[in-house]
Amino acid sequence: MLSSHPGAIYQQDNARPHTARLSQQCLQGYDVLPWPTRSPDLSPIENVRGRAGKATAAVPRYRRINCADAKTMAGSSTGSHK
Numbered sequence: 001m002l003s004s005h006p007g008a009i010y011q012q013d014n015a016r017p018h019t020a021r022l023s024q025q026c027l028q029g030y031d032v033l034p035w036p037t038r039s040p041d042l043s044p045i046e047n048v049r050g051r052a053g054k055a056t057a058a059v060p061r062y063r064r065i066n067c068a069d070a071k072t073m074a075g076s077s078t079g080s081h082k
Contacts (some may be wrong), residue, residue, distance in 0.1 A: 009033060 010031040
């Protein structure tokens with residue numbers, strides 16, 4: 001997979017799977033940018049995920065209604081029964 005992108009420069013985030021010996025061996029011979037230890041500010045995807053999470057959390061999923069309104073809504077959707 002890596003060889004299909006000639007001239008590409010890779011970057012790791014120092015997560016445990018990425019620092020494993022096997023991962024390091026696979027990347028030998030490729031350009032890999034250094035990543036400072038414990039530096040979340042340099043991870044653009046984490047910043048995007050954080051902003052997206054805040055934006056979706058701000059959207060209300062449910063609307064509170066009282067019992068009378070619920071009965072009215074239930075009656076109008078199924079037809080009123082007398």
